Amino acid sequence: MIPGAFDYHRPSSVEEAVALMGQYGLEARILAGGQSLIPAMRYRLAQPAVLVDINKLPNLAYLSEENGMLRVGALVRDTDVEFHQDIQSRYHLIADVSQVVADPIVRYRGTVVGSLCHNDPSGDWAATAIAARAQMVIRGQGGERTEAIDDFIVDSFTTSIQEGEMAVEARFPVPNTRTSGAYEKIERKVGDYATAAAAVQLELAQDGTIKEIGIGVTAVALKALRVAEGEKLLRGQKPTRDLIRAAAEEAAKIADPNPDARGSKEYKKDMARVLVGRGLVKALGRLGVKI
């Protein structure tokens, strides 16, 4: 199948790109890696009249730590993360997810920020960003704003980006040595959408209690969800098998998946529970805590 026709623009600066997005409004889409957008256009699930190709924009492929945040520019490809040794060794959650997004070829072209902006309810980065408490940096003609990921994710394929804006960066807090995480995903085959997946990141206090925790699930609702009640159960507590089980149950409670070829509603809800439990155990294990 081939995409519908569109007008193609290749701006040379972020300002120019933002101006184009303002000029064409809802008609226009940003083309970064295109690994979600182009298939959607081929299936005519998306039919933008204008594409603004940002691949030639300078200075958007940065991946650096600054002020306690990992800054991921809008042209950072998934493989930039996957092949980055320092990130792989220190960012356990991000390391996990970077190896299971789509398939290995798609990851060479797909971008982290693009995936977050596409906001597919089965995407991997949104649940990761929820668990890691990421922020998005959005540029408009009036300047730049930063938004917490929970506010950024609005609904299926819908973010808080407004007409005339584009996301230029995602920011992930730099983990300390007592922080770990894990991404657990069930897929029918490499490159398939997740049947269900869970992202977990937690920080242990000196006394072994859980100081901070984030739990996100994807593919089990109309958008990626934060398992807030599960986080609440664990925060400030010493992790135990029972607590983990109870927190994982919270994922099943809020999951409201559509049945499809990947599984029934019940199966997917159950997998949300299993995967959150698994992720918590794995993250704790990486910090030397056996459950």
Next chain:
Amino acid sequence: MQITLNINGQDKKMDVEPRTLLAHAIRDAGLTGTHIGCDSSSCGVCTVLLDGNIPVKSCTMFAVSAEGHPITTVEGLAGSNLHPIQQAFHDQHGLQCGYCTPGMMLSSVALLERNPNPSEDEIRFALSGNLCRCTGYQNIVKAVQQAAQAMNQPAGAAADD
């Protein structure tokens, strides 16, 4: 619109719509070694290399976006001799119908560039975006291993054996 694509070292001028997919542009340029399998970005048989070592599914990229990025297709792998990966697919019987082979080989080349000594698991992982239905997965792994060995030998070593 008029664009110029550099394919296997040759500049090719072509007139395309913005929505023309790179895979179609390459095949229309007479390079039929790049195959089309799925129409849906899922099989990897249309994989080509961008900028020498970046594998992309040419059905999931617009031709116009490839301007300024040298493209390598399967026809561009061999010099005067077969590329070690091609020789290895031959020696190891790494194919049956062969339709997925160009994509497999180009993905393998990208892997070997990044990781000259991949383990079997790393090979399987790196090629997991390429489908084979016949299916020669076993021998493909062996072929990549052979190619790795050949490419790691210092130049001329083979002739001295």
Next chain:
Amino acid sequence: MITKASMSRRVFLKGSAALVVGIGLSGSLGKAQGGEALSRSLNPGDLEAWLAVLPDNTVTVYSGKVELGTGVDTALRQIVAEELYLPFSAITLVQGDTALTPNQGYTAGSQTIQVGGSQLRKAAATARQALLQLAAKKLGVSLDQLVTKGGYISPQNSASPRVSYGALLGGQQFHYAVDPNVKLKDPSQYTLVGTSVPRVDIPAKASGKFTYVQDVRVPGMLHGRVIRPPTTGATTINATLEGVDESSVAQIPGGVKVVRKGNFLGVVAETEWAAIQAAQQLKVRWSVEKTLPQMGTLYNYLQGLKTSDQTELHTGDVEAALAASPQSLHATYQWPYQIHDSIGPSCAVADVRGDQVVCWSPTQGVYPLRGALAQLLGVPERNVRVIYVEGSGCYGHNGADDVTADAALLSQAVGRPVRVQWMRWDEHGWAPKGPAMVMKLRGAIDARGNVAAWDNAVWTPTHSTRPSGEARNLLAGNLIAQQVPTGGPVGGDRNAPVYYRFANNRLVLHWIPIASSPLRPSALRSLGGVQNTFANESFMDELAALAKADPLQFRLNHLDDPRAVAVLQASAERFGWKSGPRKASSVSDIAIGQGIAFARYEGRNAYVAAAAEVEVELKSGAIRVRRIVVAHDCGLVINPDGLRNQIEGNVVQALGRTLKEEVRFDSQGVQSTDWSSYPIITFPEVPTVEVVLIDRPHEPAVGAGEATTVVIPGAIGNAVFDATGVRLRTVPFTPQQFLAQASP
């Protein structure tokens, strides 16, 4: 007879990978096309139909069996070179062309080496005898004084000059009949057969220069696409084309033409890009009846159909034995519709001018397709030439014939050559499906722990609606005539009879009429062999468990053929089979188990056994196959490397069919229309595969293209049972199904 005009269209390679087919009337055919083709007999009884010796001492072989990606191009050359004492490189093979090759039916059913190879072997041996006679005359020595080497014949113990095959024939055809009783070369003298000659097609395939049918180009060629009704893949199409708005594609550049014939609808354009756009944009109204059953009720639906019933075998008295046995069991096994799923979509080029037709097609049978095309196009069969060009793999009756019909109809309508390549959804949606089947088994164990009774009832449609000269068996013909395909009962009984010796044994086949099969059924790798062996080998395991016996020993106890015993033992030995009945599984997150299965393919061909090790993630239900050991005996081995490759391919494909593959449909049609909705196996899921080849040079070479497929599902299911105590009786073994069975 082939007319001169259609015969003289010349095929040649022109530098690039695309096969550019020139159409001229020069009358002379290239060497690869057989110098004397016009005057040559194609009667399989005539030697000249099979072989020509050229003056340069090379041999052109004409094979009606074709290369589908399995390596038979190489293997058939090995066979001929061997019998003719020629170097491998002296052989050229021309495949599947109704103008050039004898009619060998379909390349299917693992028959190419078994039947086609045997025919060529006899032809080659006859040719050598003929050459020896010519040499004896020419050299003036008796036959028994002659020796053959490398394409030359010379007198033994004499300094007289040798004479080449080419010189002996002097460019003439053989005018001999093939001797069916010709003395064949003793296998102990073989130098080529039995060795792993590298495949002749691989260098071109590895360099991107191979010409697939997708790469064929003809001067003046247009591109076509077809537009099908929404009742995707249904046997009874149940849709009527109400209207077409041609103005909806008028603005597309490229001279789009809309072609309509009944419910067949297509577009033709100067470029492929324009044809794809036009097919996508054309506004069409269909009226549709939604008549397919609920997918969730498919297996009950199949059993409720009016069927044609046949007791295929009944020895002893099954009912009495069941009643008399202390322990009995019954179980129902279910297999879904599955797809061929070649990586490249089907493609063909057709050139129809007036009543002259030439088609380039990836068909498995150029002759049976020729008849169907002639009927579809309304032209005499002799005016149709079908030329085989390899496509992207073939595992049975896929879209190859249908797409050729599409191209031919479009070409007929516009009077120019037309190339049609299916879109992925055409391929997944409309190519014939491997049929869904239900197998209901009952069995009993006697006091000594042996099988006292075995009772099997199978619900199946035919597994062949191949063209066979019938236009309605082509999708386009079905659409135009609104007639479902036709075909006799084929394949549903394959491997339904067990190879074990049971005193009381019954098999009843319930043949489902073609029109009642919700999706269009036809041949997919092994036909019913995989479904039936899955049921038989699972149920054999269930009975072994009932008898508290070791599954391997239980099988051996019921076999009396040493070759059957040998493959089971060989696979078990290499695998490291742990004897004994299943023990209670340990309580942990991951359970590991072993399973074994055996079959003799079609009850008379290859012997194959597979042992599998699986692990099951108990919480998610995910099943991972870690290792498979296959022991394989197909008699004489022609090319060990090619054979291993076939066996491994069988294992991996069957693994995907067992664990993942199922065509989904709703009341209107197929919903599995791409690899997202129909996942197949990928690299990381492929287990270690080990192959033990049992070469029997004095036994006939039988097929190996399918046999291994049939034992894989049973071996996996049995290993899952061994690991977890959960018996999976419905394919595919999805995690969800496992969990449902584990906690009913």
